[in-house]
Amino acid sequence: MKTFTKYLGAACVLGLGLASTGAIAQEKIKIGVSIPAATHGWAGGLNWHAEQAEKRIEATYPNIDIIVVSANGATEQANDLEDLVSVQDIDALVVLPFESDPLTVPVQQVKEAGKFVTVVDRGLSLPGIEDVYVAGNNPELGRVSGEYIRGRLNDEGKIVVLRGIPTTIDTERVDAFVEELEGTNIEILDMKHANWNRDDGYEVMQDFLSRFPEIDAVWAQDDDIALGVIEAVKQADRTDEMFIVGGAGMKDIIKRVMDGDELTPIDVLYPPAMIATAMDVTVMKFTSNAPVEGRYILGATVVTQENAENFYFPDSPF
Amino acid sequence: MSSLERTEASTSSGFNIDFKALGPFLALVGLFVLGTVINDAFLSGGNLSNIFTRAAFIGIIAVGATFVITAGGIDLSVGSMAAFISGAMIVVMNTLVETLGAGVETVLIGILVSVLLGIAAGAVNGLVSTKGKIEAFIVTLGTMGIYRSLVTYMADGGTLSLDFGVRGVYRPVYYGDVLGIPVPVLVFFAVAVVGYVLLNMTPFGRKCFAIGSNEQVARYSAIHVDRVKTLTYVIQGLCVSVATIIYVPRLGSASSSTGVLWELEAIAAVIIGGTMLKGGYGRIWGTVVGAIMLTTIGNILNLTDAISNYLNGAVQGLIIIVAVFLQRGDWRRKKSK
Numbered sequence: 001m002k003t004f005t006k007y008l009g010a011a012c013v014l015g016l017g018l019a020s021t022g023a024i025a026q027e028k029i030k031i032g033v034s035i036p037a038a039t040h041g042w043a044g045g046l047n048w049h050a051e052q053a054e055k056r057i058e059a060t061y062p063n064i065d066i067i068v069v070s071a072n073g074a075t076e077q078a079n080d081l082e083d084l085v086s087v088q089d090i091d092a093l094v095v096l097p098f099e100s101d102p103l104t105v106p107v108q109q110v111k112e113a114g115k116f117v118t119v120v121d122r123g124l125s126l127p128g129i130e131d132v133y134v135a136g137n138n139p140e141l142g143r144v145s146g147e148y149i150r151g152r153l154n155d156e157g158k159i160v161v162l163r164g165i166p167t168t169i170d171t172e173r174v175d176a177f178v179e180e181l182e183g184t185n186i187e188i189l190d191m192k193h194a195n196w197n198r199d200d201g202y203e204v205m206q207d208f209l210s211r212f213p214e215i216d217a218v219w220a221q222d223d224d225i226a227l228g229v230i231e232a233v234k235q236a237d238r239t240d241e242m243f244i245v246g247g248a249g250m251k252d253i254i255k256r257v258m259d260g261d262e263l264t265p266i267d268v269l270y271p272p273a274m275i276a277t278a279m280d281v282t283v284m285k286f287t288s289n290a291p292v293e294g295r296y297i298l299g300a301t302v303v304t305q306e307n308a309e310n311f312y313f314p315d316s317p318f
Numbered sequence: 319m320s321s322l323e324r325t326e327a328s329t330s331s332g333f334n335i336d337f338k339a340l341g342p343f344l345a346l347v348g349l350f351v352l353g354t355v356i357n358d359a360f361l362s363g364g365n366l367s368n369i370f371t372r373a374a375f376i377g378i379i380a381v382g383a384t385f386v387i388t389a390g391g392i393d394l395s396v397g398s399m400a401a402f403i404s405g406a407m408i409v410v411m412n413t414l415v416e417t418l419g420a421g422v423e424t425v426l427i428g429i430l431v432s433v434l435l436g437i438a439a440g441a442v443n444g445l446v447s448t449k450g451k452i453e454a455f456i457v458t459l460g461t462m463g464i465y466r467s468l469v470t471y472m473a474d475g476g477t478l479s480l481d482f483g484v485r486g487v488y489r490p491v492y493y494g495d496v497l498g499i500p501v502p503v504l505v506f507f508a509v510a511v512v513g514y515v516l517l518n519m520t521p522f523g524r525k526c527f528a529i530g531s532n533e534q535v536a537r538y539s540a541i542h543v544d545r546v547k548t549l550t551y552v553i554q555g556l557c558v559s560v561a562t563i564i565y566v567p568r569l570g571s572a573s574s575s576t577g578v579l580w581e582l583e584a585i586a587a588v589i590i591g592g593t594m595l596k597g598g599y600g601r602i603w604g605t606v607v608g609a610i611m612l613t614t615i616g617n618i619l620n621l622t623d624a625i626s627n628y629l630n631g632a633v634q635g636l637i638i639i640v641a642v643f644l645q646r647g648d649w650r651r652k653k654s655k
Contacts, residue, residue, distance in 0.1 A: 038475020041573060047475055166628055190623050193630070198477075198569050199576070203372060207620035210365040211357060224477075224575075231569055235493060236364070252479065317476025 028065045029286045032084035033094045033279060034077055035120075037070040038317070041224055042196075042248060045272030045318025046096065053276035057283055064283055074102040081106045085113050092116035092285065094278050100125050116285055120278045131285075133295045134278040136270045138169050139176035140300040142221075145245050145268050146180030148302065149217050152243065152265075155184040157216035160208045161191040162201055162225045173221055173247075189215070194225045201228025209236045217243055223250035223267065230263060239263055248272075249303065249311055250318055258308035267303040269311065272318055274298055341645025342591050342607040349614050349637070357621040367500055369610065369617050371492075374502035375400075375561045377609035379580060380587035381513040381602060382557030385550040386454075387588050388517065388600030390530040393443060393554050394458040397580035398465035403435045403562045404572035405469040408478045411488075420483025428488075428566075432559045439465070440555020444548030462581070470574040480570035492567040502564045506606075509560060514602040516553075526550060530597025587612055590641050611641065 033054070038044040047070060054066040067088055071077035077098050084090045093110050097103040097119065104125040111117045111129050119130040149159060161177070164170040174191065181188070189212050194200040201220060208215065209232060218233075220226035226246030233239055239262070246253050247268040256264045277296065285292050303311050353360035379396050386393045411428040418424050443461055447454040472478060480488070494501045517523040525546045528536040537543050566572070589595055590611055591604025615637050619630050 038470060038574075041476050041575075044473070044475025044477075163627070191627070192620055193627050197575050198571060198573075202569060203368075203616070204620055206368045206372075207365075207617055210362055210368065211359045211621050227571070228569060252477075317474040 028063055029092075030065045030067060030088055030090045031092045031094065031279070031282055031286075032081075032088060032090040033066060033068045033275070034080050034084065035068070035070050035096045035275060036077070036098050037072045041250065041318045042272050045250075045316055046275050048316045048318065049273045050275045050279070053279045057279060061283065061287055064286065066279065071098060074098040077103060078106040081110055085110055085115065090115060092118070092282050094118045094120065094275070094282050096120040096275060096278075097122045097124065104129070116282065118278050118282045120275055131293045132278070132281055134274055134281065135295075135297055136274055137297050137300050138172040138270070140297075141247055141268050141270055142173035142176030142178075143180045144300045144302055145219055145221070145247065146177040148245060148266055148268075149219060150181065150184055150186065153186060153216055155186060157185075158187050158189055158212070158214055159217040159219060160189050160205075160212065160215055161219045162194040162204055162221060162229065163191055164193065164196045164222055164225075166193060170221075177219065177221075194220075194222075194228070196222045196224055198224050198228040201225035202232050203228075205229040205232035206236070209233070209238065215242050217245070220244055220246045222246060223248045223253040226253055226264065233263065247300075248318075251313055251316055254303060254308050254312045255314075257303055257305055258312060260305050265304070267308075269298075269301040269303060271298070271311070273313075339592070339601075339604075342604045342611070342641070345590075345641040345644060346607050346611050346614070349611060349618065353614065353618045353621065356618060356624070360618070360621055365617070365621075367503075369613050370503045370506070371500045372617075373610045373613040374506040375565055376580060376583045376587055376612060377506050377606055378509045378557050378561040378564075379554075380584040380591075380605045380609050381509050382554035383584045383588050384513065384591075384593055384600045384602055384605045385517065385526060385553045387585070387593055387595060388530050388597060389526040389547055389550045390533060390597030391447070391454040391547060391550060392458065392585070393551060394455065394581045395439070395443060395461040395465060396554065396558050396584055397577040397582075398462045398469070399436070399439050399555065399558045399577075400562050400565065400580060401469045401572055401574070401576035401578075402465035403432050403439070403559055404566050404576055405472045405478050406435055407432050407562065407566055408480045408570075408572055409472060411484050412481050415481045415484060420481060420487060422487060424484055425488045425491075428484075429563050432563050433556065436555040436557075436559025436562075437552055438555070439558070440552040441548065443555070444551030447551075448544040448547050466574065469572060469576065473573055475574070477571050477573040480566065482570075485567070485570045488567040488570075490567075492564055505560065505564055509557065510602055510606045517600055517602055522546065522549070526600065527598060530594075530599070532598075583612055584609075586638060590638060592645060612638075 033050055035046055035050055036043050038047045050068050054068055057064055057066055069080045071080050084093060093115050095107055100122050107117060107124055108129050117130045118132040120134050121136060163174055192204045194204045205228060218229055220229050223246040226244050229244050244264050245266060247270055249267060249269045249271045253264055253267050257267050281292050284290060359365055383393060407428045410431045411424050414424045414427060443458055446452060447457040491501055496504060525541050528541060529543055529546055533543055587608035588605050590608035591601055593600040593604060615634050619633060625633055
């Protein structure tokens, strides 16, 4: 429904543009932003940050026009890309592909049409298509989380791990995490999939709690899972025994870190705000003569009580 | 059809009838034995209470689904409906905090909203499919998409979180207990008892069986088919509402990923319990056992690392098929001959 309104809006703008042919709007640089629709928390944050960045950039640079479209699936996104090129006649594209494989060729076609292409988060299956690549760092997220848990436990203790949905993202995170703990006396009691979902996090943690009498730390990997874990630990009345490390940067968890909650001492970022980074870099291509082409891999910043304020967006849905 | 089968079974041997009704119970006992063998912690009071409490959501929804399916219908919208009603409850209660404060009134109004929405949503499914003469599969597939989008829209793609003050007041509805039995388990039991009486001891229940067996014959027998069928969807909506009332205080949140695939779990619980998917025969206690079985499988898989995580779905699928085969398959008849 939102997408529809946006299309309607875009159509109106287009209509107005046609009506006032050649008046002022001609020199505008159009940047299309294609992202997945807000079907889960992280994507919700993505959409919110894209909208915020759109407002901010358009206010700063009157000659830049940003068009954000969101898609509910890979096919829909491929259609969006065609529309952006043929109907909107964009100069640059910022795209967070729904899935890598099915969108490689559609993005390649945009590139072949002579547009500047920025790919975000999920890389394409063929190298050399995009001018700019912006992404979070999944292995780094796992490594940093492992590093923190090692430090807190002095290389000794028992932990449980809640994994995400079985995908490359999950595997990369978990592999790096396990590698970081190698050679220590930290025992991973078990790892189970909680599918980046609160309810699953709650249930899996309940079962871990009845199965293991001693748990020193929990790596929930994701903030939605972490929220479920928190409730399960509270219910079992074992809050003094362990701490929980989540990931992503959801406002509820950042708030807890900011307030100095003993249960969630830190959070590791995998920020949906990366879409704003990508949009800004793309805009720089047109507003400055600084070279921007290249790969931007964002660090997996550790959020602690000291710096939490910088990452707290109370208005964001995520 | 089903009544024919039953008479045939009862005449052939006394062993068979018992087995058919007891099938789901025996499968559950089997699962419990398996769980105990796998991990001692399985039979601990905490774990058992976890299983029954968790089973309450799907179980309550599945009791409603037993009515719909017995009367020859199907409702695919229950998972989305649960997410939508949870979301609406949270929005209403958060708004009320400003005027009424975070008190019991706020929670009661939230619960009232949930019940009204459940009845309304069920009535829409029922009326559109009966009066509109559209297959229930299509109608509820449509409403499934509608409710799912509505909750995503309300949450702006993110998560709706209940006000922390209200959470404190509302919390005992999920986490509380009476004489050591968790509240959700008591609610589940009460819903099942009411469902059992309604389905097996009232004219309404008999009409559900009749319509599910043969809608034409039921119509000729002066049964108000449309009215009864619509009522089954209303009961389903009401059950979804009861489930959300105990779901919301658990994590105090709703998002687009709330209740995903609950409709399939509810339908699976109903069928495992011995109700016929094509209608005409329903068994509430079977449904209750079916829901507990589904939860138990997930619990057992979490208690062991013997099976690769990637194969969890396969194990679940296999156990469901075996459980239904044990009570349905031809193997019993051959043995008795």
